Amino acid sequence: MFYKWLILVAILLITGSEPKHRRLRWDCFDCQTGPQYADHQKCQIADLRHWKELLNVEVKLLEAVPSVRTYMKISTRFKQSEAYRKFLDISFDGCRVISDLSKGTTMMAKIYNAVVKFSNQRKCPIKKGFIYYHNISIEEVLPSFLPASSILVEVHIFRAKKTYLNVTLRGDISEI
Template sequence: MTLVMYQFCRGFKLLILLSSLIAAENRHLSLKWDTIECHTHPSYVTDFKCLIIQPRRSVLSIELTLLEDLSSVETYTLVSTKYKSSPHYRKLFDITFDGCRVIADVAQSALVTKIYKAVIQSSNQPRKCPIKKGLIYYRNINIEDVLPSFMPVSNLLVQVTFSNIKEYYLNVTLKGKILQN
């Protein structure tokens, strides 16, 4: 692909994204989780709980006991959507980032940082790495207020994998719905 064609495609994608943002500017979205599944690596984690909090089902709580210190945290997040008429989920976006860097740079205004701040509001998450072994909790996680306005009204699948030196210690899979109020 030539550089001109590549730039044209990037510009076209940006135009579509901006159009979506303008159209979605005045709508308020809500989030309802249907299921949460957590899988842990037994070498790293014991005694874990993953819960959807009633009655609105937009709030989550996660608790786990780390069996050893984590010198690094790599986080991979995949967000997929599915419309009622479609049988399959389609990837909306995926991102891999250094969790320790996000912890250290919470002053950023990026989406990842906004979600991180919403997640740690009622948490004992350490504010620097390494993360020490012991109980880690994230209570009353609500990312509804930081949902980007361009998120489509649809079914939602979120998969998050937390790894320490390329070996996962926690996988979280969420299914839910984004609704327009």
């Protein structure tokens, strides 16, 4: 029991007793689709009067997507001269996660709900046609343990040997 209290005190001393507020600023948002799967794509950073940056994604799919695999890698770096270091590297069944996260309260569920809040695509299979994700903001759901640093996010959405969408985001997390 004593060790649990000692660990708790150490965590509070290291992280501080107050929750840290984070600001996320994106400087690069790139997306690419396979031309055989989509004939329109747009990924853009929308600056909301320098208060909060929002992301917008639009894709016009040429065919329905019955299921998807998703690979996500998040990397951080603390100085401009350093190389990015892998923070998270995960691959998962996108459709299963969509069905599980739509009802959850975990960190991943909060991130998922922030992404699909203003979207016309919230379940699988993904229908052919115009799909949008507007006003994506994950700043409010950033975990407090994520350090102030530069961040690189890479997401690949695929099925078998078909790549549907590759997304790259680069920005900075700072404490405010």
